[in-house]
Amino acid sequence: MPAPERRPTLTAVAELAGVSIATASKVLNRHDVAPATRERVEAAVAQLGYRAPGERRPEVRRTVEFLVDKLDSPYAMEVLRGVTLAAEDADADVAVSRLSRGGGARPTPPATWTRRLVAARRTGAIVVTAQVTETTYAAIARARLPVVVIDPLHLTTPELVSVGSTNWSGGRTATEHLLGLGHTRIAMIGGPEVSISAVARVDGYRSACQRAGVPVDPALVRHVAFDHDAARQTADELLRLPDPPTAVVASSDAQALGVLEAARLLGLAVPRDLSVVGYDDTYVAAWTNPPLTCVHQPLDDIGRVALRTVLAMASGREPDSHHIELATSLVVRDSTAPPSR
Numbered sequence: 615m616p617a618p619e620r621r622p623t624l625t626a627v628a629e630l631a632g633v634s635i636a637t638a639s640k641v642l643n644r645h646d647v648a649p650a651t652r653e654r655v656e657a658a659v660a661q662l663g664y665r666a667p668g669e670r671r672p673e674v675r676r677t678v679e680f681l682v683d684k685l686d687s688p689y690a691m692e693v694l695r696g697v698t699l700a701a702e703d704a705d706a707d708v709a710v711s712r713l714s715r716g717g718g719a720r721p722t723p724p725a726t727w728t729r730r731l732v733a734a735r736r737t738g739a740i741v742v743t744a745q746v747t748e749t750t751y752a753a754i755a756r757a758r759l760p761v762v763v764i765d766p767l768h769l770t771t772p773e774l775v776s777v778g779s780t781n782w783s784g785g786r787t788a789t790e791h792l793l794g795l796g797h798t799r800i801a802m803i804g805g806p807e808v809s810i811s812a813v814a815r816v817d818g819y820r821s822a823c824q825r826a827g828v829p830v831d832p833a834l835v836r837h838v839a840f841d842h843d844a845a846r847q848t849a850d851e852l853l854r855l856p857d858p859p860t861a862v863v864a865s866s867d868a869q870a871l872g873v874l875e876a877a878r879l880l881g882l883a884v885p886r887d888l889s890v891v892g893y894d895d896t897y898v899a900a901w902t903n904p905p906l907t908c909v910h911q912p913l914d915d916i917g918r919v920a921l922r923t924v925l926a927m928a929s930g931r932e933p934d935s936h937h938i939e940l941a942t943s944l945v946v947r948d949s950t951a952p953p954s955r
Contacts, residue, residue: 622662630658642666653726656733661757676706678924679731679739683713688867688896689913690742693764696917697740704925706737713741725749728757738924740764740917760927762920765811775927777920777938781811784909784942785818785863788891791907791944792861793826795952797889801834801852801859803845803869812837815865815893834859838869845872853880853888860953861889867896870906874949885951895945904948912940 628638631654640647641655658664680697682690694710701708713722731739738760754761754774763776785802792800802819805812816835823830833855838844845864849872852859864870870892877888884890884904892899895910919940923933 622664624664626662627655627658627664630662631655653729653733657729657757660732660735676704676737676925676928677735678706678708678921679734679736680708680710680742681713681727681739682710682742685710685712688898689894692896692913693742693917693920696914696919697921698917699914700918700921704921706921706925708921709734709736725753728753728759731759732757737928738762740920740924741766760924762923762927764916764920773936775923775933775936775938777916777923777940778811779911779916779940779942781814781942782818782821784893784911785815785865786822787818787942787944788863788893788909789819789822790826791946792863792889792891792950793822793828795861795889795950797861797953798828799831799834799857799859799861799953800828801849801862802836803848803852803862803864803873804835804837805840805865805869807837809840812840812865815863819863840866840868842868842872842875845869846876847872849873849876850880853877853882859888860955861891861950863891863893865893867892867894867899867906867908869893870908870949871898871902874902874906884949886954889950889953891950899945900947902949907947907950908945910943910945912942915940 624635624638628635631638633651633655637647637651638655641652678701680694684690698708713727736759741761741763742765761775763774765778766776789800800823802816804816807813820830834852836848838848845868849862852862853876862873864873870890873890874884877884882888890906892906892908894913895908896913899906899908919938923938927933
């Protein structure tokens with residue numbers, strides 16, 4: 615006959631949190647203690663499943679935390695839509711929080727947000743477009759928290775579970791579309807070089823050019839942030855070159871909007887004077903003037919897959935793959951046309 619499972623003790627909580635038994639007791643009795651100390655004790659309570667004598671185990675609904683760097687990102691909001699719909703189907707809840715503090719300038723240390731999620735008894739977490747370092751992964755492993763990263767900036771460990779799309783194929787498809795229209799001076803505005811998805815999109819661009827026998831001019835390949843302002847400034851520089859591009863592939867819709875703005879300020883008409891291809895196909899792409907030709911990422915499906923994967927991991931099942939890629943496609947609208955020169 616197996617021995618009965620030992621119930622976690624207050625002593626075990628105190629040892630795990632690195633505090634005295636008296637301090638652990640103060641936290642449990644809602645007395646004043648330093649916030650950082652309270653956080654460590656609450657995380658230890660959640661990790662050990664400690665209950666005070668006579669306390670009944672509360673019924674806890676499955677709740678997945680959605681951690682994002684920017685709450686105003688159309689990309690993140692479309693992923694969140696898929697996460698939320700999948701959670702409704704699974705009778706689970708979703709909580710949303712930011713990965714940064716104080717207006718977004720300071721990233722929250724991984725150990726802090728993992729402790730907070732454990733203390734809140736989250737079922738797991740979905741992290742969007744974050745750089746997951748070895749330190750981050752170590753914090754996740756210590757917390758024994760199921761985590762899925764969507765489109766990670768950088769993968770430092772093969773054990774990390776991520777969901778994304780076929781970025782190399784997307785970059786190649788966008789470039790092939792422009793080559794097929796007759797463009798040979800094609801600029802590529804990639805994302806940050808630390809981003810594996812950005813590098814894959816640029817590699818796809820290079821592959822398409824090489825296959826078509828079109829030399830890649832290093833002056834036309836840039837790496838900047840995935841945002842409007844950085845792309846606008848870069849596009850302005852590109853369009854002022856002695857031999858400017860007749861087409862631009864952007865690595866995000868936000869970047870493409872920056873390219874459209876730069877063209878407008880220089881008096882260039884899209885697509886008569888410049889063709890532009892965006893990347894993501896968020897809801898804003900169809901609202902631009904002209905509507906934006908885009909590489910479509912199935913962001914809704916990416917969110918759904920991420921949520922289902924987290925819940926499966928929480929129930930003890932191994933993911934089918936540690937890196938899940940969904941197919942991209944091209945949506946042709948009115949921002950691309952044959953070159954006029």
